[in-house]
Amino acid sequence: MSKKVLVLGANFGGMTAALKVKHELGDDVDVTVVSESDRFLFTPSLIWLPFGKRTACDITFDVAPTLEHHGIDFVHAAATGIDPVARTVSTNDGRVRAYDYLVVATGYRNNDDVVPGFREHARTITTLSRAQETGVAWQAFLQRPGDVVIAATQAAGCFGAAYEFLFNTAYQLKRAGLRKEVRLTYVTAEPFLGHFGIGGLPHGEQLLGMFLNRQGIESRVSVGIDHVAEDALVLADGEELPFAFGMVVPPFLGQEFLTHTVGLTDDKGFVPVRPTYQSEKLDDVYAVGVAAAVTVPWTTPVPVGIPKTGFPTEAQAATAAANIAAQVRGEPPVHEKPFGSIPAVCVMDAGNNGVVILADKMLPPRKHGVLIPGPQSHAMKLAFERYFLWKMRNGYVQLP
Ligand SMILES: Cc1cc2nc3c(=O)[nH]c(=O)nc-3n(C[C@H](O)[C@H](O)[C@H](O)COP(=O)(O)OP(=O)(O)OC[C@H]3O[C@@H](n4cnc5c(N)ncnc54)[C@H](O)[C@@H]3O)c2cc1C
Secondary structure (H helix, E strand, O other): EEEEEEEEOOHHHHHHHHHHHHHHHHHHEEEEEEOOOOOOOOHHHHHHHHOOOOOOOHHHHHHHHHHHHOOOOEEEEEEEEOOOOOOOOEEEEEEEOOOOOOOOOOOOOOOOOOOHHHHHHOOOOOOOOHHHHHHHHHHHEEEEOEEEEEEEOOOOOHHHHHHHHHHHHHHHHOOOOOOOOOOOOEEEEEOOOOOOOOOOOOOOOHHHHHHHHHOEEEEEEOOOEEEEEOEEEEEEOOOOOEOOEEEEEEEEEHHHHHHHHHOOOOOOOOOOOOOOEEOOOOOOEEEEEHEEEOOOOOOOOOOOOOOHHHHHHHHHHHHHHHHHHHHHOOOOOOOOOHHEEEEEEEEEOOOOEEEEEEEOOOOOOOOOOEEEEHHHHHHHHHHHHHHHHHHHHHHHHHHH
16 A cells, blocks of 8 residues: 655645655655645745735635645645544544645744734734735835834844835835835844844845944844834833834744644744654654744844754755655665755845845854845846746646
8 A cells, every 4th residue: 555645734844745746756655745825936926915015816726726736635724633643633623634744834934922012913924914914014105105114023033024024114204205215223132233044144234234234223132022012112121112104023923723732842843853853752743844843053132043044944845755755665764954054145236226146054063155236136036926926826836
């Protein structure tokens, strides 16, 4: 009988893992993807959605046709529990599904309780629905402009998105003829500008400082947030920053159902993994992408998280798939790619400009790291969006 591989989640990690396993093993394996969302979402483009530069349709596609074309079953349901002894996953459609190998690629949810008032008053762009709400708030702001605050809270990790949204906001304010009359402030837990949650890169602090200066953006660095009021961000040091429009990036948590399986997750709901992406506790359970735990290797005056971006997610999913294929063949799972040693490859958009971020490793010590600013970065981001959606929609996960 074919081995059963069950993949939870159908975005960067889940799609890559499912397609890679199927491509490698063909008829020797039954692959099923179970996902709460039946659409792939290209999250990097959420930075543009509130400004009306993208719609949900532009940056999503139906995963079922792609998966079925490659011989993979798709189930549109949310996992509600994993029983590692019976090797089953229960879902919110009342079914229980068996697995021989399980891949957890269920990503993140916002920590809405990070500070009082975040849930009620803060706008964010980290999910499609919240980005759409932020778009409504932006339209209202254009009718009644005032101060703007863009922030990343203590323990946040997705600093790249905060910077991108900051610079895109500055660009959109300029286009609306509002840049001079609006006070724009960036608030961050990072110990210095350009830390990005990855310890910074050579000349990054100067470059980001120059970007902010040139655009007249104020900053509050290495500061936590006390609470979000209806129309102001109140910082841990007591400063109050009023806003007519704001966007706050929170820290992420793993999906709640994972925490019901004793010993599977850490206190944030992420799955501690070995360099093979097997769970630390279970040989037949893998976790990739945001769902996999990464230990923050430094302490900072205000805590910062690690950005778990798309490139490492794909690399982790490919590693997990190679190991599952080995296990199915009766071989040991020897493929290893620790998160810290995966290259950092990212393009940070700034509206009509941007920065390419390249480093030999996600985490220090590094041999090389470079930031390349310029308008070509914006063009690259646009081209990459088209390319990546085309690649995923067709299931061409063998391409870079
Ligand atoms: C605003 C923003 C901008 C970003 N920009 C960039 C960028 O420019 N470059 C970059 O490399 N990275 C960027 N990232 C990071 C990137 O989005 C993540 O690396 C990527 O989403 C991780 O993919 P994933 O598959 O691990 O998780 P996710 O993308 O979170 O996918 C999780 C999947 O699991 C499903 N799911 C959730 N719960 C369940 C459940 N209970 N049962 C079954 N399925 C479930 C979801 O429906 C989804 O399909 C950005 C992130 C954000 C928020």
